[in-house]
Amino acid sequence: MIRRRAQKALLAWDPVNPRIARLRLKGRFPNISIITVYAPTRVATDADKDSFYSDLEITMQKCPKRDFLILAGDWNSRVGPTDPNIHHIVGPFTYGQRCSNGDRLLQFVRSHNLFITTTIFS
Structure with missing residues (x-):
């Protein structure tokens, strides 16, 4: 799913669940952590939404603090x-x-x- 050049820079790939994935790439300085999301829609239960944000919180904690962080996706x-x-x-x-x-x-x-x-x- 990523270009060959980016594959060489790949440090980590973590498909957390169907709604969240984390990609970490080697940068010149700093490294880059990208978290992609597909948030629950408005009709989802509050429990599903709470679970999503809880999983996102845990995923963010796995990203080194010095990394450049990008959160991207469909937040609904x-x-x-x-x-x-x-x-x-x-x-x-x-x-x-x-x-x-x-x-x-x-x-x-x-x-x-x-x-x-x-x-x-x-």
């Missing part, structure tokens, strides 16, 4: 219009009205001092 959420309380997390461009999954995502992002950089619409 909308964080809604920017307000002053979250502007530093999502920037000026958001879409739709915030949903419960958006609340979960924002809580997760805040707790890890992360930020949301790109939203792609198809």
Whole structure:
């Protein structure tokens, strides 16, 4: 699933579950940890959502602290219009009205001092 050049840099591949996978690549400095996700949809049970974020938390703990971390995938959420309380997390461009999954995502992002950089619409 990755190009030959990237295969040479492969340090770790961890398919955690059907919703989460971790890839670690050798970088010049630092190494790169990429976690891909497919978050539960809004109709999933709260138990499924809690399990997803718990598994994601454990997966992130496996990433060395010095690695450049990228979390990417389908979060199945909308964080809604920017307000002053979250502007530093999502920037000026958001879409739709915030949903419960958006609340979960924002809580997760805040707790890890992360930020949301790109939203792609198809």
